[in-house]
Amino acid sequence: MIPLSLKKIANITNGKLYGKSLIIHNVIIDSKKITPGSLFIALQGKKFDAHNFIEEVLHKGCSAIITQKKIAFKTNYIIVENTTIALGKIANWLRKKINPQILSITGSCGKTSVKEMTKSILKKYKNTISTFDNLNNHIGVPITLIRLEEKHKYGIIELGGSNPGEIHYTSNIAQPNIVLINNIYYSHLEGFKSLLGVSKAKSEILSGLQSQGTVIINLDSHHISQWKKKIKNKKVVYFSIEKKKKVISFLKILKYIRIKHVSPCTHLLEK
Known part of the structure; x- marks a missing residue:
């Protein structure tokens, strides 16, 4: 801090x-x-x-x-x-004051693994901060951002939730430059009620995305048609196992957060 x-x-x-x-x-x-x-x-x-x-x-x-x-x-x-x-207000003020490039990640599963992999890549290039373990709620996200110092150039912020509105709140604190929706699956149905409810809740991450931000979406996710209005006029990158499109390397994703000379380590699909 x-x-x-x-x-x-x-x-x-x-x-x-x-x-x-x-x-x-x-x-x-x-x-x-x-x-x-x-x-x-x-x-x-x-x-x-x-x-x-x-x-x-x-x-x-x-x-x-x-x-x-x-x-x-x-x-x-x-x-x-x-x-x-x-x-949350202190965390948001510090996020804007220091202004690192923020990648926020959500999804029904695999969020923490993706966060850790991304952090391990970015920290080789610039000082990077990330959420601890899976402390991704309305307390964990602000506590992570409060740790920001002038030296930090990147932040990998995992956003989780078990009820509608929770990810909307944390996304607007983090104000990410890039958002990744890893997947949509049956999880936290007690709070979200249905798979459509899960999809709507995870798409709340888009509410805090900066105006010139980038969206990374799993094309195999359920109910992504519900996100059309939210991703309109955004730079969108898709990845998929089931659907065939033009394959691009992970290098192109990292380019959006100003990383160069990174060896491709996965493959994604572009709209």
Whole structure:
């Protein structure tokens, strides 16, 4: 993370600052991982409330807190309406400030494997950041982007979801230059209800794609006809096992994120 003052963070999150405007170098959401001088964001969910750990993190040397409630202890803190949304706002601000080339990946399966393979290629050329393991939700994506520093030129961001609207939210935080929809298959039907529901949810990744962005789509996916309006006027690259079209190398895909002299390692299909 690049250093930010509490005053700047309050502006980014539309929050109100109490106390001093210290310089923050690290943002933490896990009370067990607090380090001296860090900013703790007290997230609140259906089954947990990190506000219960405020006294603990202060004893551990936390310098400031983002909270939804007033704090009785003497400390520096920012009050916001929703700490989870505040986390996303900080992440999005940093993404735009540092402006790396972002590739966001979604799909019913194989997202993490594709992310790891892509990261292993890109990191040989430029400093690259990526989501940890499969931490691809409304918390994991912002936490990944908050780690961005000036040195990072590429970001590989996996986006997952089990209910409609989740990928829309994380895609608009990441604002990718390139999106990849790996596949559409039966998954998370409790939230998506049907294969068509899965297809619509995964296509939410397109909502955050930058205006001159590129879309990479598995041509064998179900219900891709539903995406026609969303991919209109975009650069679209297809890949397929079942359908026969003009074969291009993975080199052409990486070209979109300004990588040169990479040996082809797979084959894809272009519209």
